[in-house]
Amino acid sequence: AQSVTQPDIHITVSEGASLELRCNYSYGATPYLFWYVQSPGQGLQLLLKYFSGDTLVQGIKGFEAEFKRSQSSFNLRKPSVHWSDAAEYFCAVGTGTASKLTFGTGTRLQVTL
Amino acid sequence: NAGVTQTPKFQVLKTGQSMTLQCAQDMNHEYMSWYRQDPGMGLRLIHYSVGAGITDQGEVPNGYNVSRSTTEDFPLRLLSAAPSQTSVYFCASSYSTNFGTYEQYFGPGTRLTVT
Numbered sequence: 603a604q605s606v607t608q609p610d611i612h613i614t615v616s617e618g619a620s621l622e623l624r625c626n627y628s629y630g631a632t633p634y635l636f637w638y639v640q641s642p643g644q645g646l647q648l649l650l651k652y653f654s655g656d657t658l659v660q661g662i663k664g665f666e667a668e669f670k671r672s673q674s675s676f677n678l679r680k681p682s683v684h685w686s687d688a689a690e691y692f693c694a695v696g697t698g699t700a701s702k703l704t705f706g707t708g709t710r711l712q713v714t715l
Numbered sequence: 716n717a718g719v720t721q722t723p724k725f726q727v728l729k730t731g732q733s734m735t736l737q738c739a740q741d742m743n744h745e746y747m748s749w750y751r752q753d754p755g756m757g758l759r760l761i762h763y764s765v766g767a768g769i770t771d772q773g774e775v776p777n778g779y780n781v782s783r784s785t786t787e788d789f790p791l792r793l794l795s796a797a798p799s800q801t802s803v804y805f806c807a808s809s810y811s812t813n814f815g816t817y818e819q820y821f822g823p824g825t826r827l828t829v830t
Contacts, residue, residue: 611755634817645805646758646821653816692757700809700817701746701765702773705757 604629604695608706615683616714623678623709625667625693634696635676636703637667641689649691652676663687688713717741719822721806727828728796736791736825738806746809747789748819751775751802758805764789796829803827 605628615621627633634653638646650661657669667678676693690710694703722737740747745766750758750773760773762781770781778800780792789808793800803826809819 606757636819638821645823648818648820651816651818653814694758696817699746699763699765700811700819701748701763701807702760703748703758703807703819704774705750705759707755707757 604633604697604704606693606695606704606706608691608693608709610709611707612710612712614712614714617685618682621678621680621683621687621711623691623693623711625676625678625706626674627676627693627695628674629695629697631697633676635667635669636694636696637661637665637676637678638692638694638705639663639689640692640708646692649678683711683713685713685715687711719806719808719820721804721822721825723825724823725826727830728793729830730796730798732796734793734796736793736804736806736827738789738791738822739787740789740806740808740820741787742808742810742820743786744808744810744820745786746811746817746819747783748773748807748809749779749781749789749791750805750807751800752805752824753802761791761804793827798829801827801829 637649748763749761764783807819
């Protein structure tokens, strides 16, 4: 069965600093990988997704993620964080069935001004 | 397009009561899913459906029932509520392209408290 590990429960960065959120996955076949963001009291919004091809994926809000098969990782990055990026971020892995995602436990991002 | 809608937004139940969480989507998506979100545990899949009339269990199905009589609706039933079912419930719908890619769209969630 697939699994996702987000080793950082909570990260604090200063506004304008760079950000990297870690995600490691375990899956026997080629993974489908996703990053979602959740603001307090809200639903989940898709930031970006990887299915195949170019291992560097661009998403919304200036986020990008890089798929590294050798490290089983799909880390999320942003070069300059804005205060509005404060939220919880979830990495997820999907199988071939579009209705099933396995999520990590999330990383809560705090942004200091 | 309303996207994925969920009702109610909030609900308090007593132990042993039953209720149905409603989920509807207007995007003609074939796939629908229910997740629960608990602090420190991320989202866990309860049940999912790959089309009208077809449902299957996810990771944490016990105590929940689903059916999918139409493409649009995917209600989640709590048969006899327990405090362990206190959680935030998210419904999602998705489609699959000819290339095998897909994306899940999430509803706003239902916050359920069982006392």
